[in-house]
Amino acid sequence: MKGSKNRRVLPGFGLSLGFTLFYLSLIILIPLAAIFFKTFELTWAEFWSAITNPRVLASYRVSFSTALWAGLINAVFGLLVAWVLVRYKFPGKKIIDSLVDIPFALPTAVAGIALTTIYAKSGWVGSIIEPLGIKVAYTQIGITIALVFIGLPFVVRTVQPVLQDMEKETEEAAAMLGSYRLRTFRKVILPELMPALLTGFALAFARGIGEYGSVVFISGNMPLKTEIAPLLIMTKLEQYDYAGATAIASVMLIVSFLMLLIINLLQWRMNRRTIAD
Numbered sequence: 001m002k003g004s005k006n007r008r009v010l011p012g013f014g015l016s017l018g019f020t021l022f023y024l025s026l027i028i029l030i031p032l033a034a035i036f037f038k039t040f041e042l043t044w045a046e047f048w049s050a051i052t053n054p055r056v057l058a059s060y061r062v063s064f065s066t067a068l069w070a071g072l073i074n075a076v077f078g079l080l081v082a083w084v085l086v087r088y089k090f091p092g093k094k095i096i097d098s099l100v101d102i103p104f105a106l107p108t109a110v111a112g113i114a115l116t117t118i119y120a121k122s123g124w125v126g127s128i129i130e131p132l133g134i135k136v137a138y139t140q141i142g143i144t145i146a147l148v149f150i151g152l153p154f155v156v157r158t159v160q161p162v163l164q165d166m167e168k169e170t171e172e173a174a175a176m177l178g179s180y181r182l183r184t185f186r187k188v189i190l191p192e193l194m195p196a197l198l199t200g201f202a203l204a205f206a207r208g209i210g211e212y213g214s215v216v217f218i219s220g221n222m223p224l225k226t227e228i229a230p231l232l233i234m235t236k237l238e239q240y241d242y243a244g245a246t247a248i249a250s251v252m253l254i255v256s257f258l259m260l261l262i263i264n265l266l267q268w269r270m271n272r273r274t275i276a277d
Helices: 013-038 044-051 055-087 093-099 108-118 126-132 140-165 168-176 182-210 213-219 228-238 242-277
Strands: none
Touching: 013 126, 044 140, 044 242, 055 182, 055 228, 055 242, 093 140, 093 242, 108 140, 126 140, 168 242, 182 242, 213 228, 228 242
């Protein structure tokens, strides 16, 4: 009887866990380990010189700053889009809901060409805003717009199910108790949405850091100004400098992992606080 209590409802945990670890090792861990092993071919001096080159540091700054800004913008407007799609009924709602997923299906190079065509000096939007002193194409603003385009679905699709599952009775009770709409949103709705919002932000941010196709056209690829780290890695690979490319990639990997770890820790603390309340 005692042994039967320890049996799981669905047997096969050991086999499932073994397959999971094997699959993750084959798809994720082994390729990532190969990056570091290739980097070890460099001496410490060569490694430090490769990752602290002014051009490399500038590419890090462009990649991480634009991905961060795009993630923050997507967090705000992705929440707004998800709110409209869940809380309101209007003509064409299903069409708009489908349009959200277009960046998932659209080849990133096509997105980059389209954005460059629109925001270039002779483009539909660029021809209007550039005479006003606002230049988008071949600037970090253009890179951020491209990352917003490809990252928006991550936020919308992570927040949308949580909004659908939220009980409207809680909001109605807060309103009956005299709470203002902004206070109800800040005190009642936002705490429930914050873990999902952080997840969407993390996904959009991670996608933005490694994005290449949609950015390479609109960025202009100017060293020390609009050159992104993935492009610099591709340049190193074309020059057969594999160790230099993996050195840059390893720094990006470590920094990205640390930032995502911090976001996950914040999400974990918010979930614990929500459960405790």
